[in-house]
Amino acid sequence: MQLALYPQGETVLAQIILVTGGARSGKSSHAEARARALPGARLYIATARAEDAEMRARIARHVADRGEGWITIEAPIDLAGALDRCDGRGPRLVDCLTLWLSNLMLEGRDWEPEAEHLVAALARQKSPVILVSNEVGMGIVPDNALARAFRDAQGWLNQRVARVAHEVEFVVSGLPMRVK
Amino acid sequence: MQLALYPQGETVLAQIILVTGGARSGKSSHAEARARALPGARLYIATARAEDAEMRARIARHVADRGEGWITIEAPIDLAGALDRCDGRGPRLVDCLTLWLSNLMLEGRDWEPEAEHLVAALARQKSPVILVSNEVGMGIVPDNALARAFRDAQGWLNQRVARVAHEVEFVVSGLPMRVK
Amino acid sequence: MQLALYPQGETVLAQIILVTGGARSGKSSHAEARARALPGARLYIATARAEDAEMRARIARHVADRGEGWITIEAPIDLAGALDRCDGRGPRLVDCLTLWLSNLMLEGRDWEPEAEHLVAALARQKSPVILVSNEVGMGIVPDNALARAFRDAQGWLNQRVARVAHEVEFVVSGLPMRVK
Numbered sequence: 211m212q213l214a215l216y217p218q219g220e221t222v223l224a225q226i227i228l229v230t231g232g233a234r235s236g237k238s239s240h241a242e243a244r245a246r247a248l249p250g251a252r253l254y255i256a257t258a259r260a261e262d263a264e265m266r267a268r269i270a271r272h273v274a275d276r277g278e279g280w281i282t283i284e285a286p287i288d289l290a291g292a293l294d295r296c297d298g299r300g301p302r303l304v305d306c307l308t309l310w311l312s313n314l315m316l317e318g319r320d321w322e323p324e325a326e327h328l329v330a331a332l333a334r335q336k337s338p339v340i341l342v343s344n345e346v347g348m349g350i351v352p353d354n355a356l357a358r359a360f361r362d363a364q365g366w367l368n369q370r371v372a373r374v375a376h377e378v379e380f381v382v383s384g385l386p387m388r389v390k
Numbered sequence: 391m392q393l394a395l396y397p398q399g400e401t402v403l404a405q406i407i408l409v410t411g412g413a414r415s416g417k418s419s420h421a422e423a424r425a426r427a428l429p430g431a432r433l434y435i436a437t438a439r440a441e442d443a444e445m446r447a448r449i450a451r452h453v454a455d456r457g458e459g460w461i462t463i464e465a466p467i468d469l470a471g472a473l474d475r476c477d478g479r480g481p482r483l484v485d486c487l488t489l490w491l492s493n494l495m496l497e498g499r500d501w502e503p504e505a506e507h508l509v510a511a512l513a514r515q516k517s518p519v520i521l522v523s524n525e526v527g528m529g530i531v532p533d534n535a536l537a538r539a540f541r542d543a544q545g546w547l548n549q550r551v552a553r554v555a556h557e558v559e560f561v562v563s564g565l566p567m568r569v570k
Numbered sequence: 571m572q573l574a575l576y577p578q579g580e581t582v583l584a585q586i587i588l589v590t591g592g593a594r595s596g597k598s599s600h601a602e603a604r605a606r607a608l609p610g611a612r613l614y615i616a617t618a619r620a621e622d623a624e625m626r627a628r629i630a631r632h633v634a635d636r637g638e639g640w641i642t643i644e645a646p647i648d649l650a651g652a653l654d655r656c657d658g659r660g661p662r663l664v665d666c667l668t669l670w671l672s673n674l675m676l677e678g679r680d681w682e683p684e685a686e687h688l689v690a691a692l693a694r695q696k697s698p699v700i701l702v703s704n705e706v707g708m709g710i711v712p713d714n715a716l717a718r719a720f721r722d723a724q725g726w727l728n729q730r731v732a733r734v735a736h737e738v739e740f741v742v743s744g745l746p747m748r749v750k
Binding site for chain 2: 371
C-alpha cells in the first residue's frame with residue numbers, strides 16, 4: 211500500500227500542531243510550552259519504551275524537564291486509541307512520532323495503515339494535539355537498508371501529519387521556525 | 391581547482407528554482423507542483439540510474455507520484471547538454487542534483503568543472519529550470535572519507551546553484567520554506 | 571550536572587550572533603561577511619587543531635576563503651579565556667563551536683561547565699562575537715554511543731548559546747534564514 215499523501219478536502223476539528231526538528235534541538239521543550247499555553251488538563255502521551263539504560267536516562271531527563279502538572283499515558287503502539295480514549299480533557303502532547311514509528315517497525319507491523327489510523331484519529335479529536343517528530347533525512351544516505359527504510363517512512367509520516375496539521379514548526383537551536 | 395563560489399555580476403535569463411530538503415521530505419512533489427504551474431510542455435530530466443531493485447522501486451514510485459503529461463529525458467552525467475538540447479519547449483524539472491553528483495563521483499570524474507558547466511548552462515537557458523537537491527550535511531560526521539567528500543561536494547554544489555537561482559526553497563515535512 | 575537551559579533574566583552586553591547550519595552549507599562565509607560589516611579589527615578565533623592532512627587541508631581552504639585582514643587566535647579549549655583576552659578591539663568570529671566541543675570531549679573534559687563558562691564570557695563581552703556551529707542531529711540515530719553523546723551535547727550547546735544570542739541564523743545552500 212502506498213500512502214495517499216495528498217487527499218482532497220480533509221477537515222480536522224481540533225487544533226493539531228506538528229513540532230519537528232533534529233535530535234536535541236529543543237523540540238520537546240517547545241512543544242511543552244505550546245501545550246502549557248492551552249487550557250485544560252495537560253496529558254503527556256509517551257511513545258518511548260524504557261528498554262535500556264540510555265532510554266531510561268533519556269525518559270528521566272524529559273520527565274525532569276517537563277516539571278509537574280502532567281498526566282502521563284503510555285502508548286508505544288496504539289497511539290490512535292490513546293488519543294481517542296483521553297479526548298475532551300485538555301491538550302495532548304505526543305512525544306514522539308519517531309519512537310512510535312520505530313516501535314511499529316521493530317514489531318514488524320505495516321506502518322502505513324497505522325499512519326492512516328493515526329491521521330483519521332487526529333481528524334476526529336475535539337481537544338488539541340501537539341505532536342513531536344524528528345527530522346532524520348538530512349545526513350548522508352545510511353549504509354544499511356533498514357535505516358534507509360526507516361528514514362523514508364519517517365519522512366512520509368511527517369508529510370502525512372503535516373498535511374492535516376494546522377501549524378507546523380521546525381525547531382533549530384531551541385527556536386521555532388514557522389513552516390505552516 | 392577550487393570552485394569560485396561567489397562570482398560577481400552573474401546574470402541568468404530564465405527562471406531558475408532550487409528545491410532542497412532531506413530525504414523523503416516532499417521535495418520532488420513540491421518541485422513538480424512548481425513545474426505544473428508553468429506554461430509549456432513539462433520535461434522531466436532524470437539523473438537516476440536504475441541499477442538495483444531499490445533504485446528501480448524508487449524510480450517507479452516517483453513516476454507514479456508524478457502522474458501523466460511528462461516527457462522524460464535521462465541525463466545521469468551530461469546534465470548541461472540535456473538542458474541545452476531541450477530548451478525552449480517548457481519548464482524542465484531536474485530530479486535530482488544529488489544522484490547526478492553521485493554518478494559523477496562514482497565514475498571518478500572531477501565534479502567541480504562539471505558543476506561550472508551546469509551553472510553556465512543554467513545561465514543561458516530560455517525556459518525555466520526547477521532543480522531538486524538534497525541536504526546531506528546535518529548528521530554526524532560520517533566515518534568514511536568518501537562519504538565526507540560527497541557531503542562536502544553536495545554542500546558546495548547546492549551553494550553554487552543557489553547563487554544563480556532566482557528562488558531557493560527548503561522543504562520540511564512536505565512544506566516549502568522560502569530561503570531566497 | 572544538567573545544563574540549565576532556560577535561566578531567567580540573562581542580559582548580554584555586546585551583540586552576539588549564532589550562525590548554524592550543515593556541513594559545507596556556507597556558514598563560515600556568511601559569518602565572515604557578518605563580521606566584515608562591523609567596525610574595528612577583525613579577529614578570527616580558530617578552534618580547529620591541525621592534527622591530520624584532511625584537517626590541515628580544511629583549515630587552508632578556510633584561510634584562503636577568508637582572505638586578508640584577519641588576526642588569528644587559536645583557542646581549541648579555552649574559548650572563554652580567548653574571548654576575554656581579545657575583547658574591545660573589534661568583532662570576533664569563533665569558528666567553530668563544533669570543533670571546540672569535539673576537542674573538549676576528546677580530552678575527556680566535562681563539557682557542561684565549560685559551556686556555562688563560555689555563556690558567562692559571552693555575557694560580559696564589550697565587542698561583538700559571531701559564533702559558527704553545526705547542525706548534527708538531523709540524520710539517522712548513529713550506531714555508536716559516543717556519536718550519540720556528541721550530537722546530544724551539540725544540540726544542547728546550540729540551544730544554550732542561541733538563548734543568549736541576539737540573532738540566530740540557519741544557513742541553507744549558502745543563504746541565511748533568520749531564526750531569532
